Structures are given as C-alpha cells and as structure tokens.
Amino acid sequence: MTDNIAAGSPASDTPSPIDAPGGYLGDPAVRAEWDSRYADRQKLWSGRPNGALVAEVAGLAPGRALDVGCGEGADAVWLARGGWDVTAIEVSGVALERASEHARDAGLAVRWVHAELTQAALAPASFDLVSAQYPALLRTPDAAAERALLEAVTPGGVLLLVHHAGMDTQQAHDSGFDPADYVWPSMVAAMLDDDWEVEVDEQRPRVAPDGGAGAHHTDDLVLRVRRLR
Numbered sequence: 001m002t003d004n005i006a007a008g009s010p011a012s013d014t015p016s017p018i019d020a021p022g023g024y025l026g027d028p029a030v031r032a033e034w035d036s037r038y039a040d041r042q043k044l045w046s047g048r049p050n051g052a053l054v055a056e057v058a059g060l061a062p063g064r065a066l067d068v069g070c071g072e073g074a075d076a077v078w079l080a081r082g083g084w085d086v087t088a089i090e091v092s093g094v095a096l097e098r099a100s101e102h103a104r105d106a107g108l109a110v111r112w113v114h115a116e117l118t119q120a121a122l123a124p125a126s127f128d129l130v131s132a133q134y135p136a137l138l139r140t141p142d143a144a145a146e147r148a149l150l151e152a153v154t155p156g157g158v159l160l161l162v163h164h165a166g167m168d169t170q171q172a173h174d175s176g177f178d179p180a181d182y183v184w185p186s187m188v189a190a191m192l193d194d195d196w197e198v199e200v201d202e203q204r205p206r207v208a209p210d211g212g213a214g215a216h217h218t219d220d221l222v223l224r225v226r227r228l229r
C-alpha cells in the first residue's frame with residue numbers, strides 16, 4: 001500500500017493453515033479504518049506491482065513469499081505469476097476480496113490471510129522472501145512488528161522493506177497521522193545482528209506505477225537484508 005501510509009489483508013477461496021478459522025485476527029478498529037478507505041474508492045491502487053519489488057526480486061529464485069499488507073493484490077499476483085508460492089496478509093477485508101478476485105481472474109493461486117502481521121501466527125523462518133511495500137505497521141514497546149518481519153524469514157532468505165522517503169521525519173498531521181506511531185526501515189535495520197547481511201540500504205528515485213493513491217511520492221527508502229543463519 002501507499003499514501004498516508006500502507007496496510008494489508010486477504011480472504012481466500014482456498015483455506016490455508018494460517019487463515020484464521022474465526023475470521024479476522026487483529027484490532028477491529030484497524031480493520032474498520034482500512035475497510036473505509038478502500039470502500040471510498042472502487043480502486044485504490046494502480047493495479048501494477050511496486051517498482052522496487054520488481055527491481056529487487058528480479059534476480060531471486062522463486063520460493064515461498066510473504067506479501068505484507070497486500071492491498072488489492074498486485075504484488076502478490078505478480079509474484080505468483082513469477083513462480084513464487086505466495087502468502088499474502090492484509091487487514092482490510094474489502095481489499096482482500098479485490099485481491100482474491102484479481103488472482104482468480106489471472107488463474108493464479110495465492111494463500112490469503114486476513115490479519116494484522118503481529119496476530120497472524122505465521123510459522124517462524126518459513127519464507128524465502130518477505131516483502132513489505134509501504135506498510136502501515138504500528139510501533140509497540142516490544143517492537144512486535146519489526147520482530148515479526150525478521151522472524152518470518154528463513155535462513156538464506158530475504159526481507160525487502162520499502163517505504164516513502166521523508167515520511168518518517170514529518171511532523172504529526174492534523175489528520176491524525178504521526179510518523180512516530182509507525183515502523184520505518186531504519187528501525188528494522190537497527191535490530192539486525194550478525195545473523196543478517198545488509199544487501200541494500202538506500203534512498204533512491206521511486207519507480208511508480210501510473211495512477212493510484214500515493215503516486216505523488218518521488219523517492220523510496222529501500223532496505224534489503226539477507227538472513228545468514
């Protein structure tokens with residue numbers, strides 16, 4: 001996702017071992033907020049995969065991928081089309097319905113999980129790629145979201161975290177957005193130890209899909225790290 005910040009979630013045709021048997025796992029207020037944002041527009045995003053994801057994944061051998069905050073599913077569908085076994089997680093049920101329809105139309109299988117990242121009960125060290133493109137991950141005193149991202153990566157696998165440059169240094173908005181409430185790439189980088197190798201940690205011009213919310217952002221913060229053991 002993108003603009004004011006991003007989020008994620010799915011509900012699928014085919015149940016998954018990670019899918020919540022009782023439905024959504026997470027704060028109902030967070031789900032309601034994002035459902036409202038999606039319901040306000042027939043299509044929130046461009047429908048095309050994020051440019052940083054395409055660039056950074058190009059040289060990776062397909063394996064198991066986790067798409068954090070999958071939105072309307074463009075990244076998840078692109079990964080599945082490239083041979084990845086994709087699990088996609090999102091908080092908005094409205095977005096997940098659109099994402100699952102997108103995958104069905106493409107004839108692709110994606111495992112959809114309707115949950116917040118920290119509540120999804122993902123198996124540790126189970127993904128060769130964890131992709132979080134402009135995620136709206138809330139900070140907590142125990143760094144739960146940061147740990148969830150890192151713990152999901154299998155040894156030898158990659159975490160790719162991309163965000164809009166400059167958002168982390170903004171002042172709190174009258175709209176209620178306060179960057180201090182959210183997880184930024186620098187916070188994840190600060191948690192890395194000798195089990196991790198930093199492959200990319202930079203700001204660069206954003207390769208933005210045409211249209212969709214957030215198209216006005218011009219630069220990305222890109223953090224790509226590999227788990228060594």
